[in-house]
Amino acid sequence: MFKQLRKANQNDYLLIMATLILLVVFNLSLLSYVQGQQKAAERDQAKDYEEALKFADAALYEVKIAGKNNFASYKSSLTEKKHHNQLGLGLKALAAGDPTPLxxxxxxxxxxxxxxxxxxxxFGCELSSEFYDYYGQSLLNLISPGxxxxxxxxxxxxxxxxxxxxxxxxxxxxxxxxxxxxxVFCDMKYSVNQRYGALVYISFVLN
Structure with a gap:
């Protein structure tokens, strides 16, 4: 009988230890997940005014690509190079205009x-949103009336x-x-893109 009690106590002890180990592993995993979420949130928060402007600009760029009826808030991935490649144009094509205004x-x-x-x-704009407002729906809005x-x-x-x-x-x-x-001197390039159709690149150089 005593042997059976000792065996039962050992089984209970092992069960308790296994449960405690599982709880420790779960808590460590949960802590790691929470810390990861906090770090991700910190990356998506602007540290100063200049960074806030950059974040807002990146979100606006996403909206322009997605279309008029879409919206975007900033996430850290928006400023990665791959998002400026969403046009399907390739970074080389865009880089051809840098630092030339494009x-x-x-x-x-x-x-x-x-x-x-x-x-x-x-054009005297701090953000893309200011330029898009000034541009409106017409390239002619950028040209002097004369x-x-x-x-x-x-x-x-x-x-x-x-x-x-x-x-x-x-x-x-x-x-x-x-x-x-x-x-200014204007250099225009007509390009047909599979995803976005006909595009025109316009670079401006002070004349």
Missing amino acids: LVMQMDTKEAIYVNKSLLEM DQARFKEEFTDFVESAVDEERFRGDCQILTADARTLR
Whole structure:
């Protein structure tokens, strides 16, 4: 009888120890998960004003790519290079305009779907959102009133007959968001993209 009690006590002891070990493993796993979530949240929080602007700009870029009826809040992955490759254009194509001010326009919608930092600076905008508001739905909003008629005619002639990879070069005066008039040289490239259709790259160089 005593042997049976000792055996029962040993089994209970082993069961209790196994349960305690499982509890310790579970708690450690839970702690690791919580710490990981906290670190992820910290990465997605701006440390200062400049970083907050960058985060907001990255989220806006996601919205422009997703379409008008979508929205995005910032997550750390938005600023990774792969997200600036969502256009399907390749980083080499975009890098060709850096540090030259570059705008990518989607012909179906007439919307500007990519602008680089140099272009924002040229037009006196701190954020992409400011530039998109200024651009509105028309490229002509960027052109000085005195040059709009000529620019419209030349641009229309170019895109109506252009084939993939064709280029057009010209000059015009732009009107910046802070009311400066600048004479620039424009280099335009027509490109057909499988996902986004016809696109026009426009780089601006001070003339």
